[in-house]
Amino acid sequence: MSFNWNDKEPIYLQLKDLVKNMILSGDINEGDALPSVRQVAMDYKVNPITVSKSYQILVDEELVEKRRGLGMFVRIGASEKVQTNENEQFIKEDWPKILTKIQHLNLDTTQLINSLKEIGSNQ
Amino acid sequence: MSFNWNDKEPIYLQLKDLVKNMILSGDINEGDALPSVRQVAMDYKVNPITVSKSYQILVDEELVEKRRGLGMFVRIGASEKVQTNENEQFIKEDWPKILTKIQHLNLDTTQLINSLKEIGSNQ
Amino acid sequence: MSFNWNDKEPIYLQLKDLVKNMILSGDINEGDALPSVRQVAMDYKVNPITVSKSYQILVDEELVEKRRGLGMFVRIGASEKVQTNENEQFIKEDWPKILTKIQHLNLDTTQLINSLKEIGSNQ
Amino acid sequence: MSFNWNDKEPIYLQLKDLVKNMILSGDINEGDALPSVRQVAMDYKVNPITVSKSYQILVDEELVEKRRGLGMFVRIGASEKVQTNENEQFIKEDWPKILTKIQHLNLDTTQLINSLKEIGSNQ
DNA sequence: GTGGTCTAGACCACT
DNA sequence: GTGGTCTAGACCACA
Numbered sequence: 001m002s003f004n005w006n007d008k009e010p011i012y013l014q015l016k017d018l019v020k021n022m023i024l025s026g027d028i029n030e031g032d033a034l035p036s037v038r039q040v041a042m043d044y045k046v047n048p049i050t051v052s053k054s055y056q057i058l059v060d061e062e063l064v065e066k067r068r069g070l071g072m073f074v075r076i077g078a079s080e081k082v083q084t085n086e087n088e089q090f091i092k093e094d095w096p097k098i099l100t101k102i103q104h105l106n107l108d109t110t111q112l113i114n115s116l117k118e119i120g121s122n123q
Numbered sequence: 124m125s126f127n128w129n130d131k132e133p134i135y136l137q138l139k140d141l142v143k144n145m146i147l148s149g150d151i152n153e154g155d156a157l158p159s160v161r162q163v164a165m166d167y168k169v170n171p172i173t174v175s176k177s178y179q180i181l182v183d184e185e186l187v188e189k190r191r192g193l194g195m196f197v198r199i200g201a202s203e204k205v206q207t208n209e210n211e212q213f214i215k216e217d218w219p220k221i222l223t224k225i226q227h228l229n230l231d232t233t234q235l236i237n238s239l240k241e242i243g244s245n246q
Numbered sequence: 247m248s249f250n251w252n253d254k255e256p257i258y259l260q261l262k263d264l265v266k267n268m269i270l271s272g273d274i275n276e277g278d279a280l281p282s283v284r285q286v287a288m289d290y291k292v293n294p295i296t297v298s299k300s301y302q303i304l305v306d307e308e309l310v311e312k313r314r315g316l317g318m319f320v321r322i323g324a325s326e327k328v329q330t331n332e333n334e335q336f337i338k339e340d341w342p343k344i345l346t347k348i349q350h351l352n353l354d355t356t357q358l359i360n361s362l363k364e365i366g367s368n369q
Numbered sequence: 370m371s372f373n374w375n376d377k378e379p380i381y382l383q384l385k386d387l388v389k390n391m392i393l394s395g396d397i398n399e400g401d402a403l404p405s406v407r408q409v410a411m412d413y414k415v416n417p418i419t420v421s422k423s424y425q426i427l428v429d430e431e432l433v434e435k436r437r438g439l440g441m442f443v444r445i446g447a448s449e450k451v452q453t454n455e456n457e458q459f460i461k462e463d464w465p466k467i468l469t470k471i472q473h474l475n476l477d478t479t480q481l482i483n484s485l486k487e488i489g490s491n492q
Numbered sequence: 493g494t495g496g497t498c499t500a501g502a503c504c505a506c507t
Numbered sequence: 508g509t510g511g512t513c514t515a516g517a518c519c520a521c522a
Binding site for chain 3 (some may be wrong): 424452455456459460463465467468470471472473474476477479481482484485486488489
């Protein structure tokens with residue numbers, strides 16, 4: 001386990017997103033401890049400081065709390081918080097840009113709508 | 124005019140996209156000269172080397188040609204080429220990612236579809 | 247009772263100060279036993295070793311004595327001793343720093359003086 | 370220049386405060402560039418990453434802005450902002466604690482008031 | 493056991 | 508020139 005990394009983005013950000021997704025998907029439950037910095041560093045063959053940096057961001061975003069001498073723990077409500085934040089960001093920031101681009105490129109919307117409908121029916 | 128810049132992407136890429144969009148939208152016509160490196164550098168309060176780098180990319184993408192002693196000129200067919208390339212990129216790369224994200228976030232597709240329909244009817 | 251803790255200072259020091267203040271205010275009388283390490287650990291949801299460390303400091307400061315098999319007891323004269331030490335520390339170390347800071351921040355001293363007068367008149 | 374450092378607080382925090390004070394006192398003017406990370410690292414015989422960490426905090430506090438490829442610059446209004454923040458923190462957080470402690474220790478307020486008056490008259 | 497800090501030295505992207 | 512990232516390895520405080 002060592003070559004997931006995308007060269008364009010710093011590892012610590014990718015790692016942060018990875019953990020975020022694990023919280024979102026329930027791979028790590030609220031109240032649980034995150035794997036220790038050292039553990040992750042070894043598993044992913046990454047420097048402990050790099051892992052530390054990822055975890056610190058999650059603390060700053062109030063998704064994770066540090067219990068001194070014990071480790072990092074997923075806060076209660078973290079999963080919902082992530083979901084809410086990401087939804088909001090998509091709706092308010094990403095989607096409008098996407099619409100603008102579609103208009104800008106003068107794309108045929110019927111195809112796009114169809115692909116969206118497919119997704120909708122599978123939910 | 125100085126704070127358009129997004130911190131996550133290098134200025135020279137943002138500048139390149141800006142020019143590309145001006146070509147696409149007809150703000151700069153095919154055959155026309157691009158504003159001089161110095162001019163742009165002053166207008167946008169950017170280092171001339173940064174502007175050069177942007178222009179060079181456009182030359183590499185064969186949208187623009189350098190005429191020695193005269194400046195940079197938009198090639199004939201550039202606009203269409205941009206449009207084609209961007210369309211393809213959107214359909215093949217961006218849109219699938221967008222769909223995945225929508226599914227991932229479990230978003231309500233009906234709203235999204237409605238906003239797309241609105242755009243479609245205005246075209 | 248679990249989140250009194252200030253993240254900047256180690257828990258064992260905060261706990262030590264807490265006990266000190268209880269001695270000072272008479273919540274625990276001289277000659278009385280301190281609550282057992284286990285008890286405190288449970289009450290405050292803290293590791294017993296952390297509590298031990300706090301108590302050990304109080305022993306080192308000769309405010310508390312250990313009676314083997316019985317527990318920790320507040321020494322006679324402890325309250326006065328705490329008061330004397332803390333007074334001295336405040337006057338000699340804390341207050342000068344406070345004055346410097348007030349000057350540095352260029353604060354209006356009249357307000358501060360008024361709040362001090364209020365306290366004085368209530369004593 | 371190498372042994373200013375207090376062992377109890379991380380260097381990067383001390384360095385941050387040092388820069389903050391330089392902004393506050395006008396040693397570095399608003400709009401000016403901060404000394405480069407490498408320069409400071411050499412001057413103070415500290416690792417560049419440590420300096421970087423300090424500077425990053427100032428960016429997060431919006432006192433300093435990064436201009437890519439150019440360096441870090443003191444934002445307009447930074448000095449006032451620092452002053453306002455520190456004043457507020459003193460009045461709302463530090464001073465009440467000080468008052469409590471004075472009351473708690475049953476200190477003679479007249480001396481304290483006198484020392485405050487002295488400061489006041491020198492302003 | 494846990495995370496936090498620091499160093500020395502390397503490499504990279506941006507301007 | 509600028510800052511950002513990462514490594515490898517060390518040491519420390521806390522629980």
